[in-house]
Amino acid sequence: MGLDKAVTPRRDVVAGVGFRHATTSEEIVALVRSGLATAGVPAGRLNALATADDRADEIAFRAAAVVLGCETIGLPPEALRSVDDRVPTRSVRIEAERGVGSLAEAAALVGAGERAMLILPRIASVGATCALALVFDSE
Secondary structure: OOHHHHHOOOOOEEEEEEEOOOOOHHHHHHHHHHHHHHHOOOHHHEEEEEEEOOOOOOHHHHHHHHHHOOEEEEEOHHHHHOOHHHOOOOOHHHHHHHOOOOHHHHHHHHHHOOOOEEEEEEEEOOOEEEEEEEOOOOO
């Protein structure tokens, strides 16, 4: 193992996030941090926050990514729907609105790539949901 890999944590986790328009960045940050802690994942491994592309430019989402030190990913509806068979949580409201059982779980899976594995199913706060997926390289 090279020194760079020993010192720099692998950034191999994507947090999928769903949130209501009035949700604050602080609430999103707290929920993502809670999810990481629940999954036993160090915060330094967080690579990105992923959500639906129609929400990716919202100030609270972008501000949460800045606080968490990661990038943001906006995903089109067809990409989210493409992993619905891998989404264990079913929300009737989100299924009706987005065509997927859980926006957070679908966003985490798609954001983490084709070989991703969900490591934390959806958790929720008052205004947001979060799920975590692990990125698997082809190495």
